Amino acid sequence: YPHWFFLLSSIYLVLANAFDSYNLRRSAHMSDAAEAVAKSGFLAILIFMLIPYLTPALPPSRRYLVLFPVIAVTFLLIGRAFYVATLARLFFRRRTLIIGAGWAGSTVLQALRQHGDDTYHIVGFIDDDPAKAEMAVMAGRTAAIDTSVEVAPPDAPRVIGNRNDLDELLSSRRVKSLILAINHDIDAELLQCLMGCLERGVEIIPMSDLYEQLTGHVPVEHVKANWYVAMPLQHPGSGTLGPTVKRILDFVFSSLGLLLLGIILPFIALAIYIDSPGPIFYTQPRVGKGGRLFKIYKLRTMIPDAEQGTPMWAQKKDKRITRVGRILRKLHIDEFPQFLNVFNGDMSVVGPRPERPEFVERLEKEIPFYRVRHAVKPGMAGWGLVRQGYAATKGDQLVKLQYDLYYIKHQSTWLDIVVLTRSVLRAMAFRGR
Numbered sequence: 001y002p003h004w005f006f007l008l009s010s011i012y013l014v015l016a017n018a019f020d021s022y023n024l025r026r027s028a029h030m031s032d033a034a035e036a037v038a039k040s041g042f043l044a045i046l047i048f049m050l051i052p053y054l055t056p057a058l059p060p061s062r063r064y065l066v067l068f069p070v071i072a073v074t075f076l077l078i079g080r081a082f083y084v085a086t087l088a089r090l091f092f093r094r095r096t097l098i099i100g101a102g103w104a105g106s107t108v109l110q111a112l113r114q115h116g117d118d119t120y121h122i123v124g125f126i127d128d129d130p131a132k133a134e135m136a137v138m139a140g141r142t143a144a145i146d147t148s149v150e151v152a153p154p155d156a157p158r159v160i161g162n163r164n165d166l167d168e169l170l171s172s173r174r175v176k177s178l179i180l181a182i183n184h185d186i187d188a189e190l191l192q193c194l195m196g197c198l199e200r201g202v203e204i205i206p207m208s209d210l211y212e213q214l215t216g217h218v219p220v221e222h223v224k225a226n227w228y229v230a231m232p233l234q235h236p237g238s239g240t241l242g243p244t245v246k247r248i249l250d251f252v253f254s255s256l257g258l259l260l261l262g263i264i265l266p267f268i269a270l271a272i273y274i275d276s277p278g279p280i281f282y283t284q285p286r287v288g289k290g291g292r293l294f295k296i297y298k299l300r301t302m303i304p305d306a307e308q309g310t311p312m313w314a315q316k317k318d319k320r321i322t323r324v325g326r327i328l329r330k331l332h333i334d335e336f337p338q339f340l341n342v343f344n345g346d347m348s349v350v351g352p353r354p355e356r357p358e359f360v361e362r363l364e365k366e367i368p369f370y371r372v373r374h375a376v377k378p379g380m381a382g383w384g385l386v387r388q389g390y391a392a393t394k395g396d397q398l399v400k401l402q403y404d405l406y407y408i409k410h411q412s413t414w415l416d417i418v419v420l421t422r423s424v425l426r427a428m429a430f431r432g433r
Helices: 002-018 030-054 064-085 087-092 103-114 163-172 188-199 207-215 242-275 323-330 338-344 357-366 370-375 383-388 394-410 413-428
Strands: 094-099 120-126 159-161 177-180 203-206 281-287 293-299 348-350 379-381
Touching: 002 030, 030 064, 094 103, 094 163, 103 120, 103 207, 120 163, 159 163, 163 188, 177 188, 177 207, 188 203, 203 207, 207 394, 242 323, 242 338, 242 348, 242 413, 281 357, 293 338, 338 379, 348 413, 357 370, 357 394, 370 394, 379 413, 383 394, 383 413, 394 413
Parallel strands: 094 120, 094 177, 120 159, 177 203, 348 379
Antiparallel strands: 281 293
């Protein structure tokens, strides 16, 4: 049926255009290219599955449902990977100036180096502080380096001017992009300079946006007074169908999860009791959306009275964990009773992992913006968990918070699918604690 392959390809082309898959600049980033191809390909399959029921003239065979995603999407991804590795670097590498040689500038430089993004070729820094003139900037350093005192790496970009030099540098250095990495509000004079750059066709990128795109988290340890970098200024999902779709998916997944739990529970309960006599389930207060307390449900994986009244995080190779409990944790089966929390609306399938009130009270005092985690429902699977793993120290909690804030600011059905996929792979790899 060649004409049906033509129909399927046509559906894909329409969707690919809708998802901006043919935007060559956007496709220069492999993550963006892969996301657009995957969305377009599998949504095309879904539409094609529905067509035979709406149009009986279509062929009844469903072999296309296997052939199309395997062949087409695979080859499209290979083609995009080749494009990113060769043509994108050749045609879309942009000579870039970073405005600001402080912590924000060095932090975004570090992110560009660590994540291998060749799209931006840094030609230098702009800073209005006369003391930083001609100084080198090293990735991750909070201050520029005086090369007369300290030796800087040969590839370290330097401060090559201030705002008054911007117009001349755009021409002499053939600059196409500016990364705005300043630690203070933009004054009227700088705003006029930036407007002039925009009128010349120069791209201006906020440091926080680029940093989040590269790393998948918000740099809260560097935010300081720039609260707008970390805060989701709009209510997550407001004005869209996102919350409705998320609640429907939560209902479907929790119903299926509770059905599966009902099937395997008798066997698991027997194993738990034989290994360590005591209750099968374990309940604990957790902090949910808006700071509201709720009771979370888990299968017991530790010895009875494991904490003896003192709250503590579970550690790697924790001796309180039973033999059966260790297996349940590795496979994340101990979390299955939380499908009841999802069904009741206290939790979502995907969201920041809920913490205990004792820990929250302490962490809100010690970590900036920790309270922002409670802007959304907590989840069984979280972006912070799949990217960073378990957090058993204050430092770990800080890293996890950065990923949680990224999720809150960028949450979508697609990101939820990514988190769920990684969570399943994590469980299959026995990476639970």
